[in-house]
Amino acid sequence: MATLDLGMEDDIGAAPAPRSRQLGLLFWIAIGWMALVFALALFAPLLPLPSPTDMDMLERRAPFSAAHWLGTDGLGRDELARLIHGARISLAVGLFAPVIGLVIGGALGMLAGYFRGRLETLVVGSMDVLLAFPPLVLALAVTAYLGQSILNLTLILGVLGIPAFMRVARAATLTLARREFVIAAEALGATHRRILLRELLPNVLLPLVAFFLLGVAVTIVAEGALSFLGLGVPPPVASWGSMIGEGRESLDVAPRLAFLPAFAFFLTVLSFNLVGDSLKAVTDPRQGAL
Amino acid sequence: MLGFIVRRLLYLLPVLVAVSLLTFLIASLLPGDLAYVILGDQATPENVAALRHDMGLDQPIWWRYLGWLGHVLQGDFGRSFRTGQTVLQAVADRLPVSIELMLLAEIMGLIIGVPLAIVCAARAGGAFDRIVTGTAFGMLSVPTFLSAILLIYLFAVELHLLPATGYVPLSEDPIGNLRFFVLPALTLALAEWPGIMRVLRSDMISTLQEDYIALAKAKGLKPSRILFVHALKPSSLTLVTVTGINIGRLIGGALIVETIFALPGIGRLLIGAIFTRDLIILQGVVLLVAAGFVMMNFVVDLLYAVLDPRIRHGHA
Numbered sequence: 001m002a003t004l005d006l007g008m009e010d011d012i013g014a015a016p017a018p019r020s021r022q023l024g025l026l027f028w029i030a031i032g033w034m035a036l037v038f039a040l041a042l043f044a045p046l047l048p049l050p051s052p053t054d055m056d057m058l059e060r061r062a063p064f065s066a067a068h069w070l071g072t073d074g075l076g077r078d079e080l081a082r083l084i085h086g087a088r089i090s091l092a093v094g095l096f097a098p099v100i101g102l103v104i105g106g107a108l109g110m111l112a113g114y115f116r117g118r119l120e121t122l123v124v125g126s127m128d129v130l131l132a133f134p135p136l137v138l139a140l141a142v143t144a145y146l147g148q149s150i151l152n153l154t155l156i157l158g159v160l161g162i163p164a165f166m167r168v169a170r171a172a173t174l175t176l177a178r179r180e181f182v183i184a185a186e187a188l189g190a191t192h193r194r195i196l197l198r199e200l201l202p203n204v205l206l207p208l209v210a211f212f213l214l215g216v217a218v219t220i221v222a223e224g225a226l227s228f229l230g231l232g233v234p235p236p237v238a239s240w241g242s243m244i245g246e247g248r249e250s251l252d253v254a255p256r257l258a259f260l261p262a263f264a265f266f267l268t269v270l271s272f273n274l275v276g277d278s279l280k281a282v283t284d285p286r287q288g289a290l
Numbered sequence: 291m292l293g294f295i296v297r298r299l300l301y302l303l304p305v306l307v308a309v310s311l312l313t314f315l316i317a318s319l320l321p322g323d324l325a326y327v328i329l330g331d332q333a334t335p336e337n338v339a340a341l342r343h344d345m346g347l348d349q350p351i352w353w354r355y356l357g358w359l360g361h362v363l364q365g366d367f368g369r370s371f372r373t374g375q376t377v378l379q380a381v382a383d384r385l386p387v388s389i390e391l392m393l394l395a396e397i398m399g400l401i402i403g404v405p406l407a408i409v410c411a412a413r414a415g416g417a418f419d420r421i422v423t424g425t426a427f428g429m430l431s432v433p434t435f436l437s438a439i440l441l442i443y444l445f446a447v448e449l450h451l452l453p454a455t456g457y458v459p460l461s462e463d464p465i466g467n468l469r470f471f472v473l474p475a476l477t478l479a480l481a482e483w484p485g486i487m488r489v490l491r492s493d494m495i496s497t498l499q500e501d502y503i504a505l506a507k508a509k510g511l512k513p514s515r516i517l518f519v520h521a522l523k524p525s526s527l528t529l530v531t532v533t534g535i536n537i538g539r540l541i542g543g544a545l546i547v548e549t550i551f552a553l554p555g556i557g558r559l560l561i562g563a564i565f566t567r568d569l570i571i572l573q574g575v576v577l578l579v580a581a582g583f584v585m586m587n588f589v590v591d592l593l594y595a596v597l598d599p600r601i602r603h604g605h606a
Binding site for chain 1: 304305306308309312313316317427428430431432433434435436439440442443447537538539541542545546549550560561564565567572576579580583584
């Protein structure tokens, strides 16, 4: 699971079931949940919430009440406030890290797929080196040396995503570079730069963006796993992963402390997977009947 | 076939060298000088300088890399400055636990995934297929640390059926050993089966449209015989590759699962080394795990080439 092997099994073999091109009800529910989590995370400082880090030792593991809607955790901190502030971390890391992969991996993949030759060998080879490490092991080792911070976490998870984005961009470019509109542009004497930016990029971007959403899901999972192990965001910052990790200590007396963040986590990852998967099916260049 | 093996091996060599270089660079260039870590409170500038000199840390980085690589090639990965144990010894002690865990997990994953895939492919698009495919998709969003918590809550906290943490060696108490492995392996299997199921199902669906399956049906063979005997083997090619790709995920998952269930495997060695800043162990374990991972992928490539002749001749 919590690794960055982004949906490789889907690249192999035929598409599973004939998927309708219409986006169903589930798609829009997922979009709705994503929007809700987004809005809450974005406006968390403006919401009338108790502090997510203030401890109240007299109110430890308090049940649901008017003061603490979702109760308090093992150190008397407001659970709802921590959930919402945790969403900020998960989403920030989950959104920014794949941007690194998207930009660097996308650019490398397009260059490799367009120019081929030595450049392609070099790019694919260096990605193989990065892929030679089990992703979580590399992420752990680098965090251990660099030190725990949100920035470091984002950078590492971002770099780990580069090979996957590279593959998607390269595969799409390889297919598209043989299409008539590219050959026509070449015949008209367009420069490489123009072909890459004006002809190929708009077409490669579609599958990349669909893949980006799957990347967000994978990154949120990876961040959660690292934080769960106590090697992600440094305490007392709340992240869903660290909340689940802390909740594990009190599974027998207050299982909700683990299950509330776990549920929010699951729904969010599922939403990104659902939306990404639907968009991937719609934007796959192989299915384009032209 | 021999040519294929040689080609793959020649490609493997630069990858392994680059892996060792990257491992070394991560450990050397990033902040946190080893001498300060070892000396701790007693890190006066003189002490640090002396220790750095003793350990060769004052030499140029490429020289240190070559020296380190030389030792590694002779099987000397260094020893922990905390416990005095060599890296190889520490890994050898813990490897059987991790391997047992991953094997059990893969077996459980196959036991769940393969029959489901066959039944789904037999009636693709039916109600059962849609439920299973949907569940598999949902399970892709359940990382191991979530299913671990759920399983611990169900089987250890509520039902008191299985132990949540602990370990006894297989040689001392086989039954007890397996009891400790059920929940961790099941946790990993829950993450493995959706991938197995999805890949086998889609390959199976295309196999079932082949002419020879139609012939088998026309001959009046039993559907179960067609599915399990005629269609399963040709459909399982992709499964082999996917198993290879999934090894990386399995290693990452095993790391988390070992930590949660307190199994003394490689994963806990690594996490322990991170928390105690035991950099020699960390560097050695990362290198060994990465090298092992590369070799496993190599074996999977070979296996795939044995199964499908098109690969070794480069027509895939």
